[in-house]
Amino acid sequence: MALLSLTRLDRPIGIFLLLWPMLWALWFAAEGLPPLDILGIFTLGTVLTRSAGCAINDFADRKIDGRVTRTRLRPLATGALTPRDALLTTVVLMLLALGLVLLTNPLTIALSVIACALAILYPFSKRVTDFPQVVLGAAFGLAVPMSFSAVTSSLPVIAWVLFAAALSWAVAYDTFYAMSDREDDLSIGVRSTATRLGHHDLTLVAIAYAITFGLLIIAGLMATRGMFWFIGIGIATVLAAREWRRASSRDAADCLAAFLGNHRIGAVLFIALVLDFVSTGPAA
Numbered sequence: 001m002a003l004l005s006l007t008r009l010d011r012p013i014g015i016f017l018l019l020w021p022m023l024w025a026l027w028f029a030a031e032g033l034p035p036l037d038i039l040g041i042f043t044l045g046t047v048l049t050r051s052a053g054c055a056i057n058d059f060a061d062r063k064i065d066g067r068v069t070r071t072r073l074r075p076l077a078t079g080a081l082t083p084r085d086a087l088l089t090t091v092v093l094m095l096l097a098l099g100l101v102l103l104t105n106p107l108t109i110a111l112s113v114i115a116c117a118l119a120i121l122y123p124f125s126k127r128v129t130d131f132p133q134v135v136l137g138a139a140f141g142l143a144v145p146m147s148f149s150a151v152t153s154s155l156p157v158i159a160w161v162l163f164a165a166a167l168s169w170a171v172a173y174d175t176f177y178a179m180s181d182r183e184d185d186l187s188i189g190v191r192s193t194a195t196r197l198g199h200h201d202l203t204l205v206a207i208a209y210a211i212t213f214g215l216l217i218i219a220g221l222m223a224t225r226g227m228f229w230f231i232g233i234g235i236a237t238v239l240a241a242r243e244w245r246r247a248s249s250r251d252a253a254d255c256l257a258a259f260l261g262n263h264r265i266g267a268v269l270f271i272a273l274v275l276d277f278v279s280t281g282p283a284a
Helices: 002-007 013-030 036-060 083-101 106-125 132-141 143-152 157-180 182-188 193-222 227-247 252-280
Strands: none
Touching (some): 002 036, 013 036, 013 157, 036 083, 083 106, 132 143, 143 157, 157 193, 157 227, 182 193, 193 227
């Protein structure tokens, strides 16, 4: 049970938030259903890398998690696991993920090294920058160019448009997450967009959402996608507005619920994209 808690496999929301942009990218890159081996590699890799990221996050936060209400029962904070356990778990999971990536191509392998470095850097960035959400967004977003490189052995412009969309989306939902911890973070000196911006936090979220959906529209136009994709963006925008309104209370529970609700945004966009390719097929 302690290892499940360390890797958050009992709380898979992070897996989904990493999974959705990767799936968007695979479908865009393959112009429909991607090769099943690539789909399997990236899906399992998502689980492994997110779990490794949680383990290294708990190692980095081992001295402060016990002072934060939401994290005081994490296994390193309670002593159920040791820092050495967390480091060993991180190494094993990263090596397993690397083994999967070695089944792809050199470009994807090179990108995976950068993604791994950012995933390890993220929990420590909360000590040195007020915008660790950007580091998280870059780490999560690199699954997008990796998907394109695995399918097409190239990095077209649309891959970077989708990368930027994934990054800005992560800034939006992780700011909600930071808002739920704001009071504890302020008391112990952890930095985030929420602690830096105060009551301008929701302005940042609104801007990040606007950038996200604007970039997704551009990606759809670049790939000459059809009606379903753009309807999906419309529905996702309504869902985002609902989560923004929920978080406007700035109650910790509401902010956490708004963060969790972003799973539905990613799912709607993926379903819309699949339906779009099924109905219209690849671009002419």
